[in-house]
Amino acid sequence: MARKLAELQARHHRGLLPEPTRLTVADWAKQWLEMKAKEVRPSTLNSYRYELTRLLPSLKNPSAHDPLGRMRLQAVQPLHVRRFLTELQGRATSRTVRLARTLLFSLFEDALRLEMIVRNPVAPVRLKLPPKRPPGRTLQPEEARALLAALDEGGTPIALALRLMLTCGLRRGEAMGLQWGDVDLERGVLHVRRAWIKVNGKGQLSEPKTPGSYRTVPIPPTTLERLRAYRATLEGLSEAEARGMWLFPGRDPSTPAHPDAPDHYLRRVLARLGLPAIRVHDLRHSYGSLLLANGAPVEVVADRMGHASPTITLGIYRHLLEEERMGWVLDLG
Template sequence: MANYRRELGYLLPYLGPKRLQDIKPMDIRQALDRMAAQGLGTWARSKALTHLRAIFKEALALELVHRDPTAAIRLEGSTRARAGRTLEPGEATLLLRAFDSWPTWEVGMALRLCLAMELRVGEALGLRWEDVDLVEGTLIVRRAWTALGGKGILTEPKTPHSRRTLPLPKATLERLKARWEELVAKGARPRDLREAWLFPSPKDPGQPLNPHTLAHALRKMVARLGIPPLRVHDLRHSYGSLLLANGAPLELVSERLGHANPSITLNVYRHLLARERAAWVVDPEDLIHRPTAQA
């Protein structure tokens, strides 16, 4: 089907180059389980499954397949968008220090980018040095590095809006500049370095870190710090929550997160926005009698 690849979206890398007629219920279940292992929540998996159901519904109508393998698949929990755990300011401070002190610079900095730049795991690991402008202080998301069958594969960003240019926070930019200077001092040629992965695998520098590496490291960090369990995706969620709590417009937060549209951001952070709106209590007398500035 012409729309097969486009509509499957993020689920496609997990199913591989299978023909519609060859996809079995177990293939779908394993693909959804792999998405969950990558930190993708119920809502993301539900959306992917909805796309797949629509494809098989059309395929049945066109008599391209004789059965719908999605009929046997059920997702646990609610299919509504749910917010992850949000870090408390003290927890974020402890984690930022833990990132800096982690033995492997690549792991610590990748986790910092997930928290400080609202990146998805795959987006962070898919970065090359050429995607970082150390002069302008920006970072471009062009690709993602995700897990499939125990190995990593390069994919397009999750949506067209996920391909974006982001401003680098000052502290993060300083750390990236220091790392660049360190690598050049060790003999790396700038031209070659720009084509290198920002977070190369220690086993094979020609590939990024294993997609599961960050989750393993974060579990160790939170255990040592004595804070409640945390997913890597919760780092990204925490940044979005901090932006909204500090008055950032919903459209800006949606743009930074790479959401397809602000309605997705609203669904994820509706609970937070409800609390923020409840805090706005304005007496009409205050508005009417507020003194005006003198000319």
């Protein structure tokens, strides 16, 4: 304790301690959201705002009961955070509690970087929670083949968008944001340059999710054949005229189809095939899983999927890789 006091006194004399302020956690959260508006995609910002409002109700309703939000930012201690998360644990899912801790950590960590507080009170707080479930469900090879055949029978642009998600590992927004200028039908590759995401119920153009999401992806021969046939339906249009056109236009051809269109179509196809329901994002997840199961190096899968690093790929597919490793046995008799 004496050592900590001496350290604080030394920092005070060097002018490294923040000036006392009555800024509350909720006040700082509002400022933090304004900062993040310039750094993240609109959909991510909306997610931050939604989750923070659930954690700090006074952000939306100034008269709401909000013990943590009304505390002075500089007064929050690890014990306060621990009590808050423990109380949340009693009425929310493990996923919500994990997300709450992550969001609060970021909130206080940025305050620490700006020297508004002397330490992050969330950093030392640890909670015992059930292990995370593997993300989504992976289609088995035979299920993937049946789904692709059904999508080909559908013959609609949205069916082709779903095919791209499954055979090229594209995110929904990346597939829906493709223009013909992004697709090289001669070389058999496509370039991810933008995303068409849902913000407040409507479609909106955005940058790809991360810097690594800007990438060039090879198109499998069968999918390339479908794309060439689809391009042939644009009769009378030169390459220059088609370059700025959306692959999957909406009723108004100046914008792509609604971001939810693939979800609705996928549900109908799966019901017709009698396959269990999956999310559109599980098509991308299946792509990564099937690539790894077929022996693709983790680095290649990370590059194809636009992950920031192979470490992220390892984290997502660790369960699959562990199963694969179990098959490598040296039996010398």
